[in-house]
Amino acid sequence: MSNLLIPDSAIVREVFHENDDTSTFTLQFTDAQKRLEYTFRPGQFNMLSIFGVGEAPISISSSHDNRENFTHTIRHVGSLTRMFGKLKVGDLLGVRGPYGNGWPFEQAQGKNLLIVAGGIGLAPLRPAIYYILRQRELFGKVELLYGAKNPGEMLFRHEYSKWAAHLSMLLTVDDAAGFDWNHNQGLVTGLFDKMESVPENTVVLSCGPEIMMKHVTKGLLARGFQSGQLYVSLERKMHCGVKKCGRCQVGSKFVCHDGPVFAYDVLENEPAEIIGVLGRE
Amino acid sequence: MLQEDHPLVKSAGTVSLPAAELKEFVAALMQKFPVIAPILKGREYVFAQLEDAAQLADDYQPTILPAKKVLQQPLETVFSFVRQEAFAEDGKCTSLGEERICFVDHGAAVQKKVLFGVRPCDVNSFNVLDEVFCKDLPDPFYCQSRQETLIVAQNCVKPCRSGFCYYQQTGPGLQRGYDLLLTELDNAYLVEAGSDAGRELLALHPFAAAAPEMSLARDELLAATSRRLPKHILTRNLAELLEENVDHPVWEDLQRRCLGCGTCTMVCPTCFCYNVYDKLDLGLESGVRQREWDSCKLMEFSQVALGHNFRKGRQARAQWRIYHKLLYQQRQFGKTGCVGCGRCIYSCMVNIDLTDVASTLGGE
Ligand SMILES: Cc1cc2nc3c(=O)[nH]c(=O)nc-3n(C[C@H](O)[C@H](O)[C@H](O)COP(=O)(O)OP(=O)(O)OC[C@H]3O[C@@H](n4cnc5c(N)ncnc54)[C@H](O)[C@@H]3O)c2cc1C
Ligand code: SF4
Ligand code: FES
Numbered sequence: 001m002s003n004l005l006i007p008d009s010a011i012v013r014e015v016f017h018e019n020d021d022t023s024t025f026t027l028q029f030t031d032a033q034k035r036l037e038y039t040f041r042p043g044q045f046n047m048l049s050i051f052g053v054g055e056a057p058i059s060i061s062s063s064h065d066n067r068e069n070f071t072h073t074i075r076h077v078g079s080l081t082r083m084f085g086k087l088k089v090g091d092l093l094g095v096r097g098p099y100g101n102g103w104p105f106e107q108a109q110g111k112n113l114l115i116v117a118g119g120i121g122l123a124p125l126r127p128a129i130y131y132i133l134r135q136r137e138l139f140g141k142v143e144l145l146y147g148a149k150n151p152g153e154m155l156f157r158h159e160y161s162k163w164a165a166h167l168s169m170l171l172t173v174d175d176a177a178g179f180d181w182n183h184n185q186g187l188v189t190g191l192f193d194k195m196e197s198v199p200e201n202t203v204v205l206s207c208g209p210e211i212m213m214k215h216v217t218k219g220l221l222a223r224g225f226q227s228g229q230l231y232v233s234l235e236r237k238m239h240c241g242v243k244k245c246g247r248c249q250v251g252s253k254f255v256c257h258d259g260p261v262f263a264y265d266v267l268e269n270e271p272a273e274i275i276g277v278l279g280r281e
Numbered sequence: 282m283l284q285e286d287h288p289l290v291k292s293a294g295t296v297s298l299p300a301a302e303l304k305e306f307v308a309a310l311m312q313k314f315p316v317i318a319p320i321l322k323g324r325e326y327v328f329a330q331l332e333d334a335a336q337l338a339d340d341y342q343p344t345i346l347p348a349k350k351v352l353q354q355p356l357e358t359v360f361s362f363v364r365q366e367a368f369a370e371d372g373k374c375t376s377l378g379e380e381r382i383c384f385v386d387h388g389a390a391v392q393k394k395v396l397f398g399v400r401p402c403d404v405n406s407f408n409v410l411d412e413v414f415c416k417d418l419p420d421p422f423y424c425q426s427r428q429e430t431l432i433v434a435q436n437c438v439k440p441c442r443s444g445f446c447y448y449q450q451t452g453p454g455l456q457r458g459y460d461l462l463l464t465e466l467d468n469a470y471l472v473e474a475g476s477d478a479g480r481e482l483l484a485l486h487p488f489a490a491a492a493p494e495m496s497l498a499r500d501e502l503l504a505a506t507s508r509r510l511p512k513h514i515l516t517r518n519l520a521e522l523l524e525e526n527v528d529h530p531v532w533e534d535l536q537r538r539c540l541g542c543g544t545c546t547m548v549c550p551t552c553f554c555y556n557v558y559d560k561l562d563l564g565l566e567s568g569v570r571q572r573e574w575d576s577c578k579l580m581e582f583s584q585v586a587l588g589h590n591f592r593k594g595r596q597a598r599a600q601w602r603i604y605h606k607l608l609y610q611q612r613q614f615g616k617t618g619c620v621g622c623g624r625c626i627y628s629c630m631v632n633i634d635l636t637d638v639a640s641t642l643g644g645e
Pocket of ligand 3: 238239240255256257
C-alpha cells in the first residue's frame with residue numbers, strides 16, 4: 001500500500017511578491033512523470049510541506065491549462081506560512097494533491113457568474129477566472145467583485161486590465177489613505193448596489209473570510225438570490241487533506257473532501273454553534 | 282462453495298475449549314504470532330503484547346484505552362527524511378543540484394499479529410474505523426495493520442461497569458468481524474470461527490467438539506447480560522432530538538461542567554482525529570513527520586491562522602463531541618459513532634454522561 005501521506009517534491013521556479021505579506025510561488029514537480037500526470041480543477045488545493053516545519057492546505061492559484069508548472073499564492077500569517085515567505089528560487093518543498101472538489105463549473109455552464117472575493121480569497125478564484133476567460137462563450141454575463149483592506153493588498157493587480165476586457169469588475173477597499181485610488185471604498189457587500197448581476201440564471205462563487213461570506217450570502221439572499229445558487233469556499237484546519245485526520249469537519253461534512261466549495265443550502269440549516277458563522281443562528 | 286454463515290460451515294468451525302486450557306491455547310498462538318491481549322496493570326486493564334500466557338486477564342473490565350490503539354497507534358511516524366547524500370537505500374530520494382532529500386516510508390513494515398480477548402464493542406469500533414481509514418484513499422498505517430491482525434474476540438457474559446452496547450446493537454454478543462469468538466460458559470469456552478484464518482487457528486490446539494447445548498447456554502448468558510447492563514441509551518428518534526435541540530439547556534449545563542480535558546476522546550474507540558507535526562534533529566539535516574491522537578475537546582483543535590477558532594466555546598466543543606458521536610458519524614459512514622463501551626462515562630472526572638444527555642433531550 002503506497003503511503004499517500006508522503007509528498008512529491010517540487011522546486012520553486014519563481015517568487016513574486018504580491019504585497020507585504022503575500023507571495024505567489026511558481027512550482028514545478030522534480031519528477032518528469034509526475035509533471036505529466038498531474039492535473040487539477042479550479043478551486044482545488046494542495047498540501048504544501050516544508051520538511052521539518054510542517055504542512056498546510058493552500059489553494060492552487062494558476063490556470064489548470066498550464067501542465068508544466070503551477071502557482072500558489074500564500075499569505076504569511078503563522079509559523080509555517082512565514083517560512084514559505086523565505087523560500088527562494090531553487091528551493092525544494094513537498095506537494096501532495098490535488099484535493100477537494102473545486103468550483104461547480106458543471107452547474108455554471110451556460111449561466112451568468114457573479115464572483116465575490118475578499119483578500120486572499122481571490123487566490124482560489126483565479127483559476128476559475130482563467131477557466132472562464134479561456135472559454136468565455138460557455139458563460140453569460142460574468143462579474144467580479146473584489147474587496148481588500150487597501151489598494152496595496154489587492155492580489156494579481158497586473159492582470160486586472162486583461163480580465164476587464166472579458167468580464168465586469170468592481171473593486172473596493174476598506175481604506176485608501178495614501179493611495180491613488182479611483183475605485184470604491186467600503187465593504188465588498190457595498191458593491192451589491194452597483195453590480196449588474198441579477199438572480200436570474202446566475203451562479204455565485206465566493207471566497208474570503210467567513211464573516212465576509214456570511215454578509216455576502218445574507219446580502220444576496222435579500223436581493224432575491226436562492227441559497228442553492230450561492231457557492232462558498234471554506235477554510236478549516238487540515239492535517240491530512242484526505243478525510244482521515246478529522247480536523248476539517250463541519251457537521252457531517254469534511255471540508256477537505258466534500259468541499260472546500262459548498263452550495264450554501266448545504267450549510268444554512270446546520271447550527272452555527274456547530275459549523276460556524278455560516279450556519280443557522 | 283458454501284457461504285460463510287451456512288450452518289454446516291459454521292458448525293465445522295465451532296469447538297469447545299476447557300477453561301483450564303485457555304492459556305495453553307494462548308501459548309500456542311504466541312509460538313506463531315505476537316499476541317496482544319488485556320493484562321492487569323496497577324488496578325486497570327491495558328492491551329499489551331504478552332510475554333507470558335499467564336499475564337492474560339481473561340475476565341476483565343474494559344481497558345482504559347480502547348483496542349483501536351493497536352491499529353491506530355497513539356503516536357506514529359509517517360515518514361522520515363534526510364537532506365544528505367548517503368542515505369538508506371530503501372528510501373525515495375529527490376536530487377536537485379546541490380540539494381538532495383530522501384524519504385523513508387514508515388507505513389510499510391507491518392507484522393502479522395493476534396489481538397486476543399477483544400470485546401464486542403471494540404470489535405465494532407474497528408468496523409467504524411474501517412470506514413474512516415480504508416475507504417477512498419486508504420491510510421497505509423491503519424489498513425495494513427488491520428489486514429495483518431487476527432481478531433480473537435470475547436463475548437461479554439457479565440455486564441461491565443458502564444456499558445450500554447445492547448442499545449447500540451454492538452454487544453454483548455458479537456455478530457461479525459472476528460476470526461475467532463470466545464464465550465465463557467461454566468467450565469469451558471465455546472469457540473467459534475468467523476473466517477478461514479480463524480479456522481486455521483483452530484489447528485493450533487486439540488479442541489474438543491462443542492456440545493449443541495453450548496450455543497443455547499451462550500444465547501441465554503448474553504441475553505442475561507443485556508438485561509443487566511448498567512446503562513441504557515435512548516435511541517428512538519435520537520437523531521431528530523439532536524437536530525431539534527441545538528439550543529437545549531442541557532448544552533449550557535455541559536459547558537459549565539466540562540473541564541475540556543479531552544479524556545473522553547482519548548478513551549473513545551471510534552474517535553479517529555489526529556494531529557501532525559514535524560520534528561527536526563539538532564543538525565537540521567534530518568527529521569520526522571509524526572502524527573498523534575488529538576481531541577476536539579482541546580482549544581487548539583479547530584484554530585486556524587490568525588487565531589480564529591470555529592469552535593471556540595467549551596459549549597461548542599462539548600456539544601460537538603456528542604453530535605459527532607451520536608449523529609454525524611452515522612451520517613458520514615453509515616455506522617454509529619458510539620459503540621456503547623461506556624469508557625467516556627467511566628473516565629470523566631465530572632461525570633458527564635452522554636446517555637444522560639440523550640435521556641434529557643428525550644424528556645426522560
Ligand atoms: C482549502 C484551503 C485553502 C487555502 N488556501 C490558501 C491560499 O491559497 N493561500 C493562503 O495564504 N492560505 C490558504 N489557506 C489557509 C492556510 O492553510 C493557513 O493560513 C495556514 O494553514 C496557516 O498555517 P501556519 O502554520 O502558517 O499558521 P499557524 O502558525 O498554524 O497558525 C497561525 C497561528 O498563529 C497565531 N497567529 C499567527 N498570526 C497571527 C496574528 N496576526 N494575530 C494573532 N495570531 C496570529 C494564531 O495563534 C494562529 O492559530 C487555505 C486553507 C484551506 C483550508
Ligand atoms: S466530558 Fe469529561 S472527560 Fe470529556 S473533556 Fe469534558 S471533563 Fe474531560
Ligand atoms: S483535512 Fe484531515 S479530515 Fe479533512
